[in-house]
Amino acid sequence: MAQILVTDGMAAEGLALLKQAGHTVDSKKISVDELLRVIGQYDGLVVRSATQVNEAVIKAGAPRLKIVGRAGVGVDNVDLPNATGAGVIVMNAPLGNIVSAAEHTIGLVFAVSRLSPQAHGKLAHKGEWDKKSFTGVELDGKTLGIVGLGKIGKHVAQVLQAAGMEVIAYDPFLSPEVAKELRIESVSLDVLLERADFVTLHTPLTEQTRNLINAERLKKMKKNARIVNVARGGIIDEAALVEALKAGTIAGAAIDVFAEEPQPAGAPLFEYVKAGALNCIITPHLGASTEEAQVKVSVDIANQFNAFFATGKIINAVNVQLRVDPAIDGYLAAAESLGAAVVQTLDEPLKGLEVIARGDLAKYDTKPLATAALKGALAKISDQVVNFVTVAKIAQERGITLVSSSSEQVKGTGGAPEQLTIKAITAKGEHVIGGSLVNGVLRVVRYNDYAIDLPIGGHLLVMEYPDRPGMVGKYGSILGENRINIARMEVSRIDGRGDALVILTLDDPVPSSVVDEIKNTVKPNKAYKVSL
Numbered sequence: 010m011a012q013i014l015v016t017d018g019m020a021a022e023g024l025a026l027l028k029q030a031g032h033t034v035d036s037k038k039i040s041v042d043e044l045l046r047v048i049g050q051y052d053g054l055v056v057r058s059a060t061q062v063n064e065a066v067i068k069a070g071a072p073r074l075k076i077v078g079r080a081g082v083g084v085d086n087v088d089l090p091n092a093t094g095a096g097v098i099v100m101n102a103p104l105g106n107i108v109s110a111a112e113h114t115i116g117l118v119f120a121v122s123r124l125s126p127q128a129h130g131k132l133a134h135k136g137e138w139d140k141k142s143f144t145g146v147e148l149d150g151k152t153l154g155i156v157g158l159g160k161i162g163k164h165v166a167q168v169l170q171a172a173g174m175e176v177i178a179y180d181p182f183l184s185p186e187v188a189k190e191l192r193i194e195s196v197s198l199d200v201l202l203e204r205a206d207f208v209t210l211h212t213p214l215t216e217q218t219r220n221l222i223n224a225e226r227l228k229k230m231k232k233n234a235r236i237v238n239v240a241r242g243g244i245i246d247e248a249a250l251v252e253a254l255k256a257g258t259i260a261g262a263a264i265d266v267f268a269e270e271p272q273p274a275g276a277p278l279f280e281y282v283k284a285g286a287l288n289c290i291i292t293p294h295l296g297a298s299t300e301e302a303q304v305k306v307s308v309d310i311a312n313q314f315n316a317f318f319a320t321g322k323i324i325n326a327v328n329v330q331l332r333v334d335p336a337i338d339g340y341l342a343a344a345e346s347l348g349a350a351v352v353q354t355l356d357e358p359l360k361g362l363e364v365i366a367r368g369d370l371a372k373y374d375t376k377p378l379a380t381a382a383l384k385g386a387l388a389k390i391s392d393q394v395v396n397f398v399t400v401a402k403i404a405q406e407r408g409i410t411l412v413s414s415s416s417e418q419v420k421g422t423g424g425a426p427e428q429l430t431i432k433a434i435t436a437k438g439e440h441v442i443g444g445s446l447v448n449g450v451l452r453v454v455r456y457n458d459y460a461i462d463l464p465i466g467g468h469l470l471v472m473e474y475p476d477r478p479g480m481v482g483k484y485g486s487i488l489g490e491n492r493i494n495i496a497r498m499e500v501s502r503i504d505g506r507g508d509a510l511v512i513l514t515l516d517d518p519v520p521s522s523v524v525d526e527i528k529n530t531v532k533p534n535k536a537y538k539v540s541l
Contacts, residue, residue, distance in 0.1 A: 011075075011318045012050060014039075017057035019080060023307025030315040045069045053314055055080055058270065058294065062087040067095050075396070076317055078310040081106060081297055083241050084327050085214050093328045096399040100313050100326050104160070105305030106297035111164035113296045114209050114239045117263035118153075118169065120290055121235045122146050122207070124261075127287045142287060146206075146233070149173030154205025156198065156221075157212035157240070158183050158191075165209055166193060177201055202229040207237065214241035224249035227258055235261040239296040242267040251277040254288050263290040270294055321345070329397045333377045337370060340429060341381045343444060343451040346465055346541055347431045348382030350453070351442040352389050354471055354537045357435035361410035362386060365430040371415035379413035382431050410434075427454050459501040459510040466541050467496070468515045470524070474533035476502055476509035484527045488515070491523050508534065 013027055015036035027034045032053075039047075041061075048054065048070040055078045056062060062077055067088060077087055079101040092099050120126055123145035131137045153169050155162045158180040166176045170192065178188065179198045188195040198221075202208065208230070212218045222236065222245040230236070236259060238245055247268060253259050264278060271293065272279040282289050297306065309325075316322040320342055323329055333341055344364065352359055364379035380400060387403050388395040395403060404411060427443040443455035444465065453463045456471070474480060481498075488495060497514035519538050528536055 011052035011314075013053040013055065013314065014048065014051040015055040016044065016060045017055075017080070019055060019311075020304045020307035022304050023080070023311040026308060026311035027314060030319070032314075032318065049073055052076070052318070053078065055310060055314070056086065057081055058083070058086055060086065062092070064088050064091040067091045067097060070097070071095055076100065076314065078102070078314055080306045080310045082110075083213065085241060085243075089328050093398050096396050098317070098323060098326050098396060098398055099328045100310065100317075100324065102306040102309035102313070103325060105307075105309045106299075106302040107160045107164060109299040109302035110239055110296040111161045111168070112299075113265060113292075114161070114165050114211075114237055115168050117237045117239065117265065117290060117292070118148070118165075118207055118209065118235075121237060121261045121263040122148055124287060126290050148207075151175070151206040152177060152204055154178070154201040154208045155193075156180075156201065156208065156210045158193070159211055161240075162209070162211040163191065165211070166191060174207075177204060198226075199229060202226055203231075205234060206231065207235050210236075210238045210240045210244050212240055212244060214243045219243050220246040220249075222246065222250070224252065227253040230259050232257060233260045235259065235263070237263045239265040242270060242294075248277045251281045254281065254286065261288040261290075263292075265292045265296050266294055323397055326397070334373045337373045337375070337378070339446055339449060340370065340375075340378055343446055344378040344381040344429060344431070345385035346451055347429060347442050347444050347453070348385030348433075349389050349541055350385075350465060350469075350539050351431050351433045351440055352386040353539045354440060354456075354535075355433055355435055356535075357437050359386060359390060359407075359409055359433055360436060361412065361434040363412045363414065363432040363434065365432070366413070366415045367418060367428050367430065368426070370428045371417050375415060376413050378429065379411055383409070383411050386433070430455075456501075456510060456512075458503055461499050461501045461510065461512065463497070463499045463512055463514070466514075468518045469539040469541070470511075470513040470515060470519055470527075471535075471537045471539055472511045472513075472527075472531070472533040473508055473535045474511070474531055476507065480509075480531055481511075483530050484513075487523065487527050487530060488513075488519075491520070493517050493519060493523065 010031040013032050013034045015034060016039050019036060024034055024036060045065060048066055052073060053076045057080050074097055076098045082101055082103045084099055084101050087099050089099060124143045128143040131139050151174050153174040153176045155166055155178040158178045170176055177194045177196050179196060179201045183195050227249055250262055254262060278291055282291050313324040316324060362383050364382045366375035383404055384395055384397060384400045387400060391403055426445050428445040430443045433440045441457055442453060444451050444453045451465050453461055453465045494516040495513050496516050499512040501510045518540060524536060524538060
């Protein structure tokens, strides 16, 4: 079980799930210096937006730290390049705060259209009954421009369409078919800014979106337009926004996220609003600050951690390009086990791996299965941290190629159904292992030209030798003398009295000295220890 550190707080429901899975969880506020001192003692780290997981933290966590989880969407407080270089998986919980972020966006659209927070402040705190300063505008009949039509943007669109708004959107990945179905017109960013009465932002912060809304683009907007950002700080150039609000280039803004958080004294927007400006609303990053969202993201990240530490399954990783169709999800671990098994039976260095999906499995994108098989193989022959983040780089450094292919034919030696075939390529030829999932359990049905039927796992001893009487007694006695119990024995022959393949499933690993003794006594053609 894993040691997990939670630094920015986590809903009780998420903490309970981690503990129920058997993990040791430390949840506490922590200074930067203390984090650097202790992070090397943990397998996983859960943060929200406060903790900065920078290069120093990643280095201090090595080699033990395996995963960083952001209980929320944005991961701009995590140094992704250094995490990826160190083989640390970075996950987020992108679905838990969809409704909360969308509703806060919608609330700010209403607020900035009627200036209700400013009116409340003047009446409640200054006692001024000032109606003239707070003449607003209706949403009905206005055009809403949405930048980034993901799940949050779609929710905003649906609600504000019901309020009578026409919706246009800029999203490079929005297909005409989807736009038509949603009753949304797909336009360029410049056209959106020129036509929209209200603009809402729903994009991640990347190098492409940093200062996406700058001075030049603000000038493209209508003078009576208003902009709302509940996405990520840094998408809007804050200094340029203040100048546009001062000059009347646009009519208003409502901002929940900032390039630097908390907003420091002297920050342009903070000082502008503090000075009494009535055309700008600022809130302290409240997009996900609902009871429901905090529970959802905590539960989501806890379930993702539990799945990872239990089976190696990766969900919502932002630095792993691995998207597995749920229909073949169970084959990911199977491919990894087969790759790990076959590489331990090689006498020469691995040069390449070919992964073949067969039958119904061939209907899906099986490239992730090939990556999983390569991960399993490299983990047995490399002293580096091998996971789905590092596997491609390690293979490239070693000159190991990876090929994936599909075949509708379920080909199996001896007629056994074979759904997944792994070919390990060396300078001297190929070594093949084939397997199938039967009731969720991986069974190996082929090793090279031998037909077998073996549930794979644990400690194995694989031998090929000329089949003759008395052989089983010889190695059985040696194992017995060394108190190593045989749990299962699988024997296969290609023909008559030729060579036999014997695979022993053992309760304990076989010491090299015992393998050497068996080799000297039995004189097998080949003998390998396989551990899974």
